[in-house]
Amino acid sequence: MKNILTRVLIFWVSLAFFASCANDELTSLYGNQTDQPGKVVIIGYSALNDSIQITVNGKPVEIGKEKRTAFVKKVEKDYEFVYHGDEEKVFEFTSKTTKELLRTYRFTAKKTKDTLSFYAKENIWLDNIVSLKPGVLKQPGYNGYRFIFPTLNLYSKTGYTGKLDGIIRKLNGQLLGVVENIGKDQFSPFIEFSFSSPPTIIMELVKHGTTESYITGKKVTLNMTMSVNKSKLIILEEKKDANGAFAGVDGTLNLTDFFVFK
Structure with a gap:
């Protein structure tokens, strides 16, 4: 009976191990690639009529306590993730209703912590707002x-x-x-x-x-x-x-x- 319980325990520990490695937001526990924690601070304001959706490598970014996947007006988000090797993180800003691609930003592990700031309005999109003085x-x-x-x-x-x-x-x-x-x-x-x-x-x-x-x-x-x-x-x-x-x-x-x- 003791041996059976031991084998069951090993099975569930192994299953949890492989599941964690499959999660893109967690650091891989094996392999030759170098994994590094990454962070992009998103600070922006949209005066567009339609709400904006943000995706990172196709995955929607959840915003606020309500975990909304679209926003209007002000947005502030510390988005944390893991760079797996030389992987690139592609941030896409899309109009929710029309699905128009508004902006694309690319980040790599060459700079693990970065800021993405913008102001958007019809016919206007200004980047690097927080760097202004x-x-x-x-x-x-x-x-x-x-x-x-x-x-x-x-x-x-x-x-x-x-x-x-x-x-x-x-x-x-x-x-x-x-x-x-x-x-x-x-x-x-x-x-x-x-x-x-x-x-x-x-x-x-x-x-x-x-x-x-x-x-x-x-x-x-x-x-x-x-x-x-x-x-x-x-x-x-x-x-x-x-x-x-x-x-x-x-x-x-x-x-x-x-x-x-x-």
Whole structure:
């Protein structure tokens, strides 16, 4: 009887051993491959109409205590796993309803701990958000800005591919400053000036190094609101009218409203 119990115990221990080795999220206990623990910190915000699903090598990522497989708006997730040998981890972001592949990211054991951060909106997807740095205000009572323009030419169709400058004035026409080199892919240098009332300011967009509008024959301006002791990261957006034609530029989208920057 004792021998029978011993054989049964050995059988179940062996079964548990092989089952654990088959789990992709656990470290293999045999073989010649080198296994390493991996971690990707996901930090993002989606303003898209549809929810987003994340898969890693085809497996859905569960989010939150509810273990949801899709999210809207803010997402924060420490995703931990094991790199088996030189295995690549492929993160795919997909629209839940349309199944459109929105973004693909690839990670390897060359960097076992990494961060994936993004901001998503219709026609906009910005990566490496947490690496951004809002400008540091030099003294109290100031406000400051950095700008990016990912939808430049989306509706205006100008064909202009250079950088833009932003000429910033108060409502009475007083010049506050000029921010240079606003582009599609990187944030501009930092500009700051003292806060004053009324807080509304006007920025005119021109071709870099000139006073010429980036849209031939059309002056392009947008209103912004100063906030005392605030440093903003503004995403400029071209807008369209009901017919799909260019209708102006909006500058109200501020990344510091969605992320905490260190």
